[in-house]
Amino acid sequence: MLETDICILGAGPGGATAALHLANAGQPCLLLDRATFPRDKVCGDALSGKVLVELKRIDAALPARLQALPTQVPSWGIDFYAPNGRKLAVPFRYNYNPATDPAAGHISKRIDFDNFLVEQVRQRPEIDFREGVDVAATEPQPDGRWLLKTADGTPVAVVRLLLVANGAQSGFARQIAGHALEPAHHCAGLRAYYRGVRGLHPDNFIELHFIKDFLPGYLWVFPLPNGEANVGVGMLTEAVSKKKVNLRKRLAEILATHPALKERFADAERLGPVRGFGLPLGSRRRALSGRNYLLLGDAASLIDPFTGEGISHAMVSGRHAADWASRALAAQDFTPAFLRGYDAAVYNRLGQELRLSRAMQKLLDYPWLFNFVANRAARNPTLAETLSMMFLDLDMRARVRQPSFYLKLLFGGK
Ligand SMILES: Cc1cc2nc3c(=O)[nH]c(=O)nc-3n(C[C@H](O)[C@H](O)[C@H](O)COP(=O)(O)OP(=O)(O)OC[C@H]3O[C@@H](n4cnc5c(N)ncnc54)[C@H](O)[C@@H]3O)c2cc1C
Structure with missing residues (x-):
């Protein structure tokens, strides 16, 4: 049986990103996935600009490599x-x-995009990547480590720090971290x-x-x-x-x-x-860590509640998880109090955006408001420009949330 300091469960965008950042830091890790790549994942397949930013943070050459692939289209x-x-x-x-x-x-089928990330993983000797390993049970040991087992009870590994990136149906997130489906x-x-x-x-x-x-x-x-x-x-x-x-x-x-x-x-x-x-959805703040573990991506419920975007958020959490895993190892501190620094880092980056999107999601309860904005924008180039900039500029999104935005629209000419 394997014994390791850091194990990442799931090699989707969250887990693969964490593994690649750890490798960049010279930190070995074990990466397990029950699938064999390339594998499909049900998704809209839309990659936002934030995905390119995160790819660049892994390796400055990655965005251009993705953009050169015939398996994607620019949008x-x-x-x-x-x-x-x-x-x-x-x-x-x-x-x-x-x-x-x-x-x-960009838009790329996940079977291709996730495999693009996994291809980067395969090139890194620091990452011990094992496919076709379905981790069905995670048992806490008296010293705080996790014992991972397959469905038939076969032990897979004992790990000091578990990075849980096994997606929306994560049993760990539900049963151990206490994230019920709400x-x-x-x-x-x-x-x-x-x-x-x-x-x-x-x-x-x-x-x-x-x-x-x-x-x-x-x-x-x-x-x-x-x-x-x-x-x-x-x-x-x-x-x-x-x-x-x-x-x-x-x-x-x-x-x-x-x-x-x-x-x-x-x-x-x-x-x-x-x-x-x-x-x-990340429309409610939750605990993202606990004794000897961190939750990443969908296992941490980080999807944007208005746009449904989750790939880049999984990658953001992967980057911070790698950082906090290294810090925990250096300090030999895997306590909930120490690892809470990871929660703060993730919400520091994504919290405001998630809150704004929660407010935008509520707009769907007011179709007339939606119709009104659409009617106005068709005749008002300034509004059309504002809405367009919303995607690149968070302050613009905050403006759409203000009642004054609609008052100006109503009375502001054009
Ligand atoms: C219908 C739909 C449309 C969406 N559209 C978009 C979109 O257009 N753009 C966007 O950005 N986001 C979209 N999302 C969200 C996006 O798919 C997720 O946020 C993203 O996949 C999260 O990445 P992840 O790495 O956390 O998890 P995942 O990508 O789900 O990866 C989890 C990995 O864990 C593995 N795993 C699971 N259980 C185990 C186990 N027991 N043992 C070992 N391995 C295991 C799986 O095989 C998988 O490879 C959509 C989601 C859905 C459902």
């Missing part, structure tokens, strides 16, 4: 469809020029791949459709390489059960009947099954 903005059907085109950069400006976002802070999602969807934006704008009788849920269409598209729906789990929504049925109905979508999907072919997965 220049978002087309929002308000409940009244009006389209609001919001480029990530106002007045962008696709020939000269770098794209702010329907008010959890989203249900479905994803399907299609070929032949008509009318995708030439600059690969991602589409978010807020449909009147499907709120507070939304539907997305994200362009992919080779004329494919990632199509899915998401809705707060609380709303799914309260309204007794059958998401699969609704997705099929909307694509077949919605005036803005039915023509576009008339000749589209679905590739493979419609697959579902949960999104643990």
Whole structure:
């Protein structure tokens, strides 16, 4: 059986990022995943600008390497469809020029993006990466270490510090860290791949459709390489059960009947099954660490409650987890009090954004407000510019949260 100081459970974006930062610091670690890569993960596959920032922090050459891959497309903005059907085109950069400006976002199937990260992992001798290892049990030892076992009880490793990055269904997060699934802070999602969807934006704008009788849920269409598209729906789990929504049925109905979508999907072919997965939202602050462990990414419930973005947040937590793992080893201190520094570092970086997005998420309860902003923006270039800058500038997002923003819109001419 292996004995190690640091073990990372899960080699998705959170776990792989932590392993790579540890390797950069010269710190060996064990990285375990039950899957064998490349592997699929149910996701919208949209990579925000923050993903590129995090890749650069791992290795300055990584963003260019990702951008050169034929398995991704660059994206220049978002087309929002308000409940009244009006389209609001919001480029990530106002007045962008696709020939000269770098794209702010990218879209890549997770089977490819996660494998891109794992390929970096495979090149690092500091990382002992083992695939096909399903860790079914984690048992605390009297000295604080964790004994990891497979489902048949076979011991896998004894570890000093466990970095838990095993995703939205993490048994460790539920049973040991005490993060129960909270329907008010959890989203249900479905994803399907299609070929032949008509009318995708030439600059690969991602589409978010807020449909009147499907709120507070939304539907997305994200362009992919080779004329494919990632199509899915998401809705707060609380709303799914309260309204007794059958998401699969609704997705099929909307694509077949919605005036803005039915023509576009008339000749589209679905590739493979419609697959579902949960999104643990970061709309409530939780403890991210405890005795001899840190929680990362979805296991720490860090997904943006408005945009559903979780890849970059998992990577941010991976970077801080590597830092705090090194600090804990140097200090030989794995107590909850010491490791709480990790919680502070993660929320310091993501807390304000998560709070703002929580406020934006609430806007979905007011479709009229949404319609109003969409109507106004269609005629008001200043507003369109503000909304576009919101994606790059957090202060702009804070403005949209203020009542004065809407008053100015109402009375401010144009
Ligand atoms: C429908 C849907 C749409 C989404 N759309 C987007 C989007 O467009 N953009 C975005 O940024 N985010 C999106 N997200 C969120 C994003 O998918 C997650 O936030 C992200 O994958 C979190 O990364 P992670 O490393 O924490 O976990 P994961 O990517 O889930 O990786 C966890 C890893 O742990 C492994 N594992 C699990 N259990 C065990 C075990 N017992 N033993 C060993 N290994 C184990 C798994 O095999 C997996 O490789 C979406 C999520 C859903 C469900």
